[in-house]
Amino acid sequence: MKKIIVAPLNWGLGHASRCVPIIHFLLENDFVPILASDGKALTFLQKEFPNLESLELPSYNISYTKNLKLGLLFQLPKFVKTVQKEANVIADFIAKKKDVIGIISDNRFGARNAKIPSVYITHQLTVLSGIFTFFSTRIHQKIIQKFDECWVPDSKVNSLSGKLSKATKTTTTLTYIGALSRFKKADLPIKNSILIVLSGIESQRKSLEEKSLEAFKNYPKNIVLIQGKIEENQTKKVVGNLTIYNYLLSNELEREINQSEMILCRSGYSSIMDLAVLEKKAFFIPTTNQTEQEYLANYLEAKKVAPFCKEKDFKWSCLEEVKNYNGLSYSPNKLNKDLLRLF
Structure with a gap:
């Protein structure tokens, strides 16, 4: 072979x-x-x-x-x-x-x-x-x-x-x-109001996790948070309306994204490609001082695809802006x- x-x-x-x-x-x-x-x-x-x-x-x-x-x-x-x-x-x-x-x-x-x-x-x-x-x-x-x-x-x-x-x-x-993209679009019933997908170098991944947990602590709808921590065993924790996984493999993450109304994540290019193929609405928080992510977030906002804000300015009310944008799409x-x- x-x-x-x-x-x-x-x-x-x-x-x-x-x-x-x-x-x-x-x-x-x-x-x-x-x-x-x-x-x-x-x-x-x-x-x-x-x-x-x-x-x-x-x-x-x-x-x-x-x-x-x-x-x-x-x-x-x-x-x-x-x-x-x-x-x-x-x-x-x-x-x-x-x-x-x-x-x-x-x-x-x-x-x-x-x-x-x-x-x-x-x-x-x-x-x-x-x-x-x-x-x-x-x-x-x-x-x-x-x-x-x-x-x-x-x-x-x-x-x-x-x-x-x-x-x-x-x-x-x-x-x-x-x-x-490793994903395929599927018409599944929406069960998550927001899916938060964390990624990147550990210090920045952890920073956005802490910001998200603080911002959504009183959020009334279902939220799933994927920590992006690749560990030996997969874990799942449910606290009220919040479900936390340390990581999901491709087939599991594909299902969660398809079943989510909106995605909150960094504006990394791989994430953008995934969400475009799945035709999802998104809100981006670019990694601070990472020029590429900041450019992509600005570029997609200017095209009325998805809004963004700086990490320090984020609160869950920022997500109201998403309805004014077209969402991501890309022909398979x-x-x-x-x-x-x-x-």
Whole structure:
């Protein structure tokens, strides 16, 4: 059997979750995916696909600071070393596994090898960083050019990601593959007034959880809160109108979203793709100082798709604004088998 390494970045669960449809796509076309990541992202994929082989990659261990841009700059030397370690782990693995014929990397810079074809997945052809946007974008373009092809999870008209995924100058072939989501829309009876889905780096995940619990403590309707904590055992806690899960796997989360009137979450791109495919109404709270999420929240509000506010300003009465917006939508797309031509 021909094997392909699928390696998502461990930054929240967004990169790993949007690789779920890629993994199913490979299985449907008689390839054997090898799960490669670290931390929560790897644990999540192992729970989703318990029968697949996995490979632990070095952790980037990026710390989240109040000034994200400056913080990332100071962590750059450590980051570069980790990318090289990652490339070495990949090289050692494919040297031992002669049946590995390709790599699909979702934003892992070192998950590639000159001996086999490698694909890079990203929606950030433009990397926003304020006055440094030109430089951060050029650096990312240089990284993309080290791969044989780049898959962009949006349409060519950039309907979900705006200017982030507009074509840039690169020698690497760009292929727009449409929104990537592990979910399918289903017409189920609405049982939840609000579904809160938490994600991201732990400090920010916990911050929004605390804010949500405080804001909704006297809310009269049914609320489900998904903590986004990938732990050994799944837990469920019910307190009055509030149901709390530490995590849900894809089929369970798909059902809860379909059965919810409104979704409250970060404006991460993977979440946006999921909610668009499921045609849901949403309220976004972008992660503070994360430029990409702030841009996406502003972009979707300007298009009258979904409202947002800063975390410090949120209270449950903010959700009244949702009725004045159209909600997310995206025509379902099927990945084309021709995408696998490299392999």
